[in-house]
Amino acid sequence: MNNPFSGGFLDRLKGKGTGTDKIDESKLRSLASQVKKSDFEDETKLRQIIKTLAAMSGKQLTAEKEDKIIEMFYNQEINIHDMSSLTKLLK
Template identity: 70%
Template sequence: MNSNFSRRFMDSLKSKAVEHVDESKLRSLASTVKKSDFEDETKLRQMIQSLAAMSGKTLTPEKEDKIIQMFRDKEINLSDLSSLGKLLK
């Protein structure tokens, strides 16, 4: 995995998506993510579910579907994950 992408992804998640998350768990997740994972619905769902669990949030199937659709429609920018962070709050 591209370490620059992993670092940017980790920094975005840490600062915008979740507030009270174990940083080591977040780093572990970020280190496994590939840019192509955002195009694979199964992997994307797993990642969203993991983030929600780490942040102590419960996602309804509808909200999860909305997040998936936002990635498909490119409403969530991988360089700025603040829109994803708002959905997880």
């Protein structure tokens, strides 16, 4: 399987939060296993992935921030093989 999420990215997301707001590893792995590289080329799917990751990390995204993240993907400022840029945006 060619998963666009690096193990380091999954580990960083998994480590977010404390106590009950930590991201559920099984949900995170489930999402990662469902994502295909082509999903990053479909704006609707990309928005859903971003919303799902934000919800998993307990963050609310404004429409403006979501648009900025989408723009960053299209401008290749976020590498799908190293998602640390997206992780920083979700802090």
